[in-house]
Amino acid sequence: MRYMFQVLKEQFTNLHLIFRLALYEVKSRYQLHYLGVFWQFLNPAIQVGVYWFVFGLGIRGGEPIGDVPFFVWLVAGLIPWLFISPSIIQGSNSVYTKVNLVSKMKFPISVLPTITIVSNAFNFLIMLLVIGLILFIYHINPGMYLLQLPYYLLGLFAFLFSFTLLCSSISTIIRDFQMVLQSVMRMMMYLTPILWNMDKLPETLVTVLKLNPVFYLIVGFRSTFLGTAWFFENMVYTGYFWSATLFILLIGSVIHLKFRDKFVDYL
């Protein structure tokens, strides 16, 4: 617990620093591009468009899922994923790419993954508003279910922080890990119900896939936007998600604190 609290404390005492650097990163990321920050929306829009064309029109033949049009169903799951995936990949690489820069000054290395997450989160929060607009256009009213959005956001950030903290340490020490992670993330996109409905799979197989915490988040966000379920309706799964997150956080903070003085040696 001591390790976890130490890492968490570093986040909260440096909250200001994290936000400033994250904003700075967003600004500088698209600085060399003519379209600038506009890419932040163009990128997800292109991806949503392509997946909707292939999976919605192509494979499903434009059929809705239940009462919900496929487009809305897709967007409700894909938008969180478009935040999760780059956050994990960039967050895991963040220590490796920046440790050179920050090791020459007194700087808490544990905030590096957080900065990446937060810089991606600006875009995500605006995309949430876009989802709201889409729901409005399609006359879908999630009603009271929207109240659980803060809960899922908390879960999302807790999971992303824990996971990137762990991965950033490992991938700094073992560079191969970053490659593994990239392939796994590419796989994960198809092994979570982002692009396709898993209703036709056997129950046991779905349960195996459910062991992935990202599954919980995607389904959770979708049920929030479409107003289908509360998070406390499936307490077992909620309990599983949080214990998995805590477990990752514990291992991640132990490894991080153990190796962070030596990161430079492993470059």
Add this chain to the structure above:
Amino acid sequence: MKPKVRFENVSKNYSLYSKRSDKLMEMFFNKKRNDSFYALTDLSFEVYEGETIGIVGINGSGKSTLSNLLAQVIPPTSGTIEMNGDPSLIAISAGLNNHLSGLENIEMKCLMHGLSKREIEELTPVIEDFADIGTFIKQPVKNYSSGMKARLGFAISVHTNPDILVVDEALSVGDQTFYQKCMEKINEFKKQGKTIFFISHSLSQMKSISDRIMWIHFGEIKDFGEANEIIGKYKGFIDWFNSLSKEEKNAYKKEMVRGQSRGPNRHRTRLNKKKKTKISLFFQVFLLSILLIGFGSLLFLNTYGTSAAELLNRFKDEVVATDDKDFASRSETVNSSQNEAVVPESKVEHVNQPGFVREKNIEAFRTEDMVEVVDTLKFADRVFIEERINDTFKVRLDNDTVYVKGGNVKVGGNNPSTMAKAEDFIPVYPKSVEAAYQYYLTFLNAKEEKIKDSLKNLTNEAVLNNGKKDLVYGYDNVVYHLNTEGTSESLTVKNLKPDVEKYSSIKQLATVSSKDQQVFYVEGASYDFLFDLNEKTVKIKSKKQNTNRVVQ
């Protein structure tokens, strides 16, 4: 004066790996099976406030390793380093981002040092002026010359208010004017009581800046003392070394490096202290993994979990029931109050319209609280809906009143103008039926013998449990369903065409369709059609024969 920096028996060794995997092995098993190189051995010294220390030594003597240790960039292998203050390292292009412009680098470095926005705004022109880069300040750092980089790095580091400044060869690239500026800044620092470490090969620079000089020689402090004295000794060594022949020089260097490679073999003795935290850590990991595995396996048992919840509900119902018995006298009031509790505002809405069942098999209940099942309704069964009570429909069925769940029933009948005919479905009939569908329809409501006489190729004849019979014409994709009197009641066309897009127009004719759109019912002018897209069949019934469950 209190010491600002204190080194005590500090050593730094680098493991030399022949393979990359050896590095991993050492990390996990903590075994030293590789050769190690002692860059610094057993360094002990103290430095006080306001001192400027020069560090000299020939190439490969460990100066840069020492500067990295001083700046706390790398941790020592053994020994302790005490520092009172934040160190800042200035090396050529240290910590500059090549893709960002000079201005952005200033902003970012200042941000990382935790300066506020206002402070940065104040500092930026000062740094710009000090670095003296001119219009290049807006260009990416990758386009800078090495002098520009060094000047910018020095300017930023100096202005972020460090306590201990470590200057590693950074001044050697600047010209005389810049050097002069740096000297002023360094002297200013000295007055403020800051400590400066200065690494350079230029002995004249060294002489003018340093108070004391440390001579590092192959990982060890050869001498540490007053500036002029050490410089004299060092010069003497250089002259002696230069006078050696090439072979002698190499032999000397080899000898020295061999000494570093052997090095003292110190083992850290911190194991005991760590044991306690290790046990508690192990316990935490163990606890959390138990929790994780517990929830994980519960997930797999979730199907049983829901049935357990149902069991619990049933148990609750039973308790309520026994309660009712026990308090028979009060049962009515209890019931009514319970109903109010469960359904806060029960809205009753009069519908009085025909409707259709839109699920495969739904249960019809005797009472509103949905406990006793009286009947099972099939897909597309017609019902007459009397009232809607929240999510429950009160439905008339064969002079009987039952209750069904709202989602299972669709209110409203079909629109007579769109009444479908059998030819509307020609596009989806299989080849065998396509041309002759009217011929097959004439055998609806016909006797068994007549069908058998007229149609050949009977492939199967199945007698069902309830005395009904199926005549299967496998080659024609047609099945006739006979009732107990031997009259054909309906016919099923099998193997409908699989093309999905053809069904979209048919679906628009549907009187009622299931939630997944795979089963739908079309009420036609003279026939009724029940499509099942999962099975790719359509069941056609003559209107006259329709066993209408509606009593109106």
